[in-house]
Amino acid sequence: NAGVTQTPKFRVLKTGQSMTLLCAQDMNHEYMYWYRQDPGMGLRLIHYSVGEGTTAKGEVPDGYNVSRLKKQNFLLGLESAAPSQTSVYFCASSYMRTGLRSEAFFGQGTRLTVV
Amino acid sequence: EDKVVQSPLSLVVHEGDTVTLNCSYEVTNFRSLLWYKQEKKAPTFLFMLTSSGIEKKSGRLSSILDKKELFSILNITATQTGDSAIYLCAVGVAGTASKLTFGTGTRLQVTL
Numbered sequence: 741n742a743g744v745t746q747t748p749k750f751r752v753l754k755t756g757q758s759m760t761l762l763c764a765q766d767m768n769h770e771y772m773y774w775y776r777q778d779p780g781m782g783l784r785l786i787h788y789s790v791g792e793g794t795t796a797k798g799e800v801p802d803g804y805n806v807s808r809l810k811k812q813n814f815l816l817g818l819e820s821a822a823p824s825q826t827s828v829y830f831c832a833s834s835y836m837r838t839g840l841r842s843e844a845f846f847g848q849g850t851r852l853t854v855v
Numbered sequence: 856e857d858k859v860v861q862s863p864l865s866l867v868v869h870e871g872d873t874v875t876l877n878c879s880y881e882v883t884n885f886r887s888l889l890w891y892k893q894e895k896k897a898p899t900f901l902f903m904l905t906s907s908g909i910e911k912k913s914g915r916l917s918s919i920l921d922k923k924e925l926f927s928i929l930n931i932t933a934t935q936t937g938d939s940a941i942y943l944c945a946v947g948v949a950g951t952a953s954k955l956t957f958g959t960g961t962r963l964q965v966t967l
Contacts, residue, residue, distance in 0.1 A: 783943070783957040798954060830897065843889055844955060846897040
């Protein structure tokens with residue numbers, strides 16, 4: 741069972757470069773989320789989607805864009821990377837609203853370094 | 856602003872010890888509290904608690920929620936080195952955001 745798959749697993753970017761992180765889930769989940777995890781900060785929500793074609797801002801959306809063109813995929817884009825975006829990024833998905841009736845399933849994470 | 860606080864921040868115990876991890880929260884529209892275990896990579900789900908006073912149990916791990924006092928504990932008995940991980944507490948809130956608010960985690964190290 742693949743579950744939630746993130747690509748790439750590691751990436752080093754130069755300041756100002758752009759990139760897209762891909763998240764794919766094979767569980768037919770409606771809800772998908774992008775979090776970032778920083779030391780001493782816990783996991784913080786960047787953007788989320790409640791279904792195909794929808795996106796919404798989370799707690800720390802600045803500098804990121806997302807798209808959910810297909811139900812199984814949720815893309816996170818960095819248009820102009822900054823050192824402050826150095827972090828570990830986690831994608832998650834859930835069948836129903838996370839925390840209401842179902843838990844979130846997480847991908848393996850993408851470690852991004854911006855130099 | 857929603858807040859989830861975990862304590863202690865880190866803990867070192869010997870194999871066989873029993874540990875208690877704490878999670879307190881201040882959120883609006885509380886719906887549930889979740890515990891995750893994070894080893895090197897993805898957080899993996901342990902428990903979801905929605906009702907006060909009802910213990911959830913899985914093997915050597917158990918958890919209970921107190922909605923009046925706004926906290927939860929995660930107990931691990933007879934710890935093993937494989938329990939070494941970061942334990943994350945998250946609170947689910949109702950509303951359009953449908954998001955989890957996470958604590959910073961407790962890093963548990965179990966030594967031989």
